Amino acid sequence: MLRAIWLLILLAVGVWAALFLRQMGGTVEISVGSTFIGIPVWLGLLVLVVGFVVLHGILSAWKSIRGWPARLRARRAERHRRDGDAAVTRALVALAAGTPDQARLEIRRARGLLGDTPHTLLLTAEAERMAGRNDAANEAFRALAARDDGKFLGLRGLLRDAMQREDWPAAQRLAREAEAAQPGAAWVKEERAALALRTRDWREALALSPPGQLSGHRRAALALSAALQEPEPAKAAALEKEALSADPGFAPAALAVARRQTAEGSPRRAKTTLQTAWTVAPHPDLAAAYLGEEADALARVKAAEALTHDNRAHPESRLVLGRTALAAGLTGRARAELEGLVSSGTADRRAYLAMVDMDAVELGDSAVGRAAEAKWLRAAAAAPPEPRWQCLSCGTGHSAWEPLCEACGTPGRIEWTGAASAKAEKGAVTAAG
Ligand SMILES: [Zn+2]
Structure with a gap:
């Protein structure tokens, strides 16, 4: 609308100028050599305007003709891209639907239209893998890994395949390359941790697992595994301590720490370590280590009391107290512990077998003794098995x-x-x- 008004104003000014010039009169004179041309001013201006319009039209037409092939090419490329994108979409749908043959067909069409782009190569690899053609899939992944923009995707595919084939050296090499291509990628870290577990490199697995990801117990197990592999005593000791602090109730870690403390000449610290672990989670191995060096039966009862002091009611505490008391001939004490344990309903087979031993000591080879033995053996058979x-x-x-x-x-x-x-x-x- 605004343009039309402007055009109208321009036209009015033009008509007014033409009329004005006509009224003014006057001529334009052009002389070349002896030739002389004289035309009125208004006609001269008209010729100029018409000449300009005609020249502009010719130049525009020429430019349009020259740009024709480029425009044709652009239009064709646009059509290819549109068709290629549609083929990629159909391939994705086919992959999601689990029809790899259809996906391969569509991807071949997309590759023909779009060429080898990271998308088409990745889809080719995935479709080939789904169709069970791992060689073709790896070929696509290798082509992807050779490109700068698809390097990580290619390495990722090759790494996954190497891990599936259990080719650990190749997997480790690929993981290093992937780490270099995409430093700090969470996925690479996870894969490297999984790889370290598979290759039994516990130290690496421990180093690669982020602090919040593993449970305390899992971290403790990994740290102790790493300590077993560590040739340097100082580093091994640090790993054992790390294991125990990650899970203070993990008996093997407590035993390893205590063993090292004893070897370093601190048996008292070793006993404290075992006591602390017993308070968190009693375990027969802790009791065996704690009572290990006591040869005297009464001293063993005292040691058992010290060990179980802070976790007195636990079935494992009562069992160790009952057994040591029985071995020391303190049958009254042993009976109190073991009968309490059996009647609590938390006893396993070991408590009933200890009852058999106790009745054998107290009642001897008598009819009552044999009846009691048979009763406890039946109860032992029905009781839950001992932990292991x-x-x-x-x-x-x-x-x-x-x-x-x-x-x-x-x-x-x-x-x-x-x-x-x-x-x-x-x-x-x-x-x-
Ligand atoms: Zn197993």
Whole structure:
């Protein structure tokens, strides 16, 4: 609208100027040599304007003709990109739907239209992998890894494949390259930690796991595993302490720390370490280490009392007190502990077998003694089994804690399992559900 008004004003000014010039009269004279041309001023101006318009039109037409092939090419590229994008979308849908053959068809079309871009290469690799053609997938990943913009994506795919093939040296090399391509990437860190676990490099696995990610117990197990691998005593000692502070109730860590303290000439500190661990989580190995050097039966009772002082009511405390008292001939004391334990309902098989021993000492080889023995043996058979080290992954029992279950190869799954812990686990599941 505004433009039309301006044009109208311009036109009016032009007409007015033409009329004005016509009224004014006058001529434009051009003389070339002896030739002489004279035209009125208004006609001269008209010729100039028309000449300008015609020249402008010719130049515009020429420019348009010259740009024709480029415009054609741009239009074709635009069409290719549109069709290529549509093929990529269809390929993604096919991948999501789990139809790799359809996806491969669409990606081949997209690659023909768009060329080898990070998107098309990545989709090619994923579709080939889904179709079970790992060689073709790796070829695409390698092409991706050779590019600057797709290097990390390519390395990631190759690393995943190497880990699946359990080719650990190749996986470690690829993980290092991926770390260099994308420093600090969380995914690489996780993969390197998983790799360290698979290659049993516990120290590396511990270093790579961020502080908040592992549970205290898991961290303790890893730190103790690393300590077992560490040749330098000072570093091993630090790792053992790290394990114990991560999980103060982890008996193997407490035992390792106490053993080192004894070796360094501080048996009192070692005893304090074992006592503290017992207060958090009693374990028969702690009692065995604590009572180990006491040869005298009465001294063993005293030592058991000292060990269990701060966790007196725990079934494991009562069992160790009952057994040491029985061994020292303090049958009254032993009976009080063991009967209390049996009637509490938290006793496992060991308590009933201790009752058998006690009745054998007290009643001897008599009819009453034999009847009592039969009664306790029946109760022992029905009682929950004693706790033990067990792989939670495959269920294999182990005589001691180990970093890795040799039966199934799973690291960090050997746990102290028994009636109490099974009950606690069940309770936790019920509470969670
Ligand atoms: Zn196992």
